Amino acid sequence: MDAFTPYSSAAGGALIGAAAALLWYGAGRIMGVSGIVGGLATARGSDIGWRLCFLAGLLAAPLLLWAGAGIGRPAALQASPMLLIVAGLLVGYGTRLGSGCTSGHGVCGLARLSFRSLIATGLFMASGAAVVFVARHLLGA
Amino acid sequence: MPMMIVALVSGLLFGAGLVVSGMIDPAKVLAFLDVAGNWDPSLAFVMGTAIPIAMIGFRAARRCERPVCGDRFAAPTKSGLDARLALGAVLFGAGWGLVGYCPGPALAALSYGDPATWLFVVAMVAGMGAHSLPALRRTEQRSKA
Numbered sequence: 001m002d003a004f005t006p007y008s009s010a011a012g013g014a015l016i017g018a019a020a021a022l023l024w025y026g027a028g029r030i031m032g033v034s035g036i037v038g039g040l041a042t043a044r045g046s047d048i049g050w051r052l053c054f055l056a057g058l059l060a061a062p063l064l065l066w067a068g069a070g071i072g073r074p075a076a077l078q079a080s081p082m083l084l085i086v087a088g089l090l091v092g093y094g095t096r097l098g099s100g101c102t103s104g105h106g107v108c109g110l111a112r113l114s115f116r117s118l119i120a121t122g123l124f125m126a127s128g129a130a131v132v133f134v135a136r137h138l139l140g141a
Numbered sequence: 142m143p144m145m146i147v148a149l150v151s152g153l154l155f156g157a158g159l160v161v162s163g164m165i166d167p168a169k170v171l172a173f174l175d176v177a178g179n180w181d182p183s184l185a186f187v188m189g190t191a192i193p194i195a196m197i198g199f200r201a202a203r204r205c206e207r208p209v210c211g212d213r214f215a216a217p218t219k220s221g222l223d224a225r226l227a228l229g230a231v232l233f234g235a236g237w238g239l240v241g242y243c244p245g246p247a248l249a250a251l252s253y254g255d256p257a258t259w260l261f262v263v264a265m266v267a268g269m270g271a272h273s274l275p276a277l278r279r280t281e282q283r284s285k286a
Binding site: 003004005006008009010011012013014015016017018019020021022023024025026027028029030031033034037038041042046049050051053054055056057058059060061062063064065066071072073074075076077079081083084085086087088089090091092093094095096097098099101102103105106107108109110111112114115116119120121123124125126127128129130131132133135136137 | 144145146147148149150151152153154155156157158159160161162163164165166167168169171174175176177178181182183184185186187188189190191192193194195196197198199201202205207208209210211212213214215216217219220221222225226227228229230231232233234235236237238239240242243244245247248249250251252253255257258260261262263264265266267268269270271272273276277280
């Protein structure tokens, strides 16, 4: 897990960037996963269809790569149920409150040169790094 | 219909990108966030290629009145900084650092069938729902009025 993978990470990033470019140029929508999922709660009519199609593709791709080429499945998560629930609630509520996550702010927002997204990306990266620092180096988890 | 096909292909590309880049592996994400430990900078390379390529798409779209298959360009309307943006980003980052999942990879990893991933996603959707409740109530009141 300590392996440094600049080439495959850059290649994967290119696919992610292409996905964002395609969704904007082709459909006029921002590829922000928290917005696409969270927006389902209030979406009406034709606005629901493209969201579900995007999510279908998102779920199918890892399965296809794993079943077809045997790549991608990481080791099972080692986290207590309570930790998973707290983390999930924070991610879900936080991304909606802050209007975006790593895809919406981190990829699309920065590609649009949005100052809001730059600040949000800096804050969630710093916050994530701070939590990992406390958990691993202060609490020794 | 064409817009739904565009969205499906975009989702497939995005999901494949998450797998190929390593973003789908929470251990790799935590190794990226662990700057004071055995730091793995790999995931910086994800944004290093994703952003310039996305930028090409956003720039190309400026010459178009409408997207190729959509009704309009639905750009985010909020501008300026506010406390919600900052607090939301900090809360999200904290949850991200606890387990190593952000929304895209967590959803994509559901396919692997790990119960821990499912539990995380159920909690994540509940968190999103908790935020959406006031907005939903407003919509209901408006439709009743």
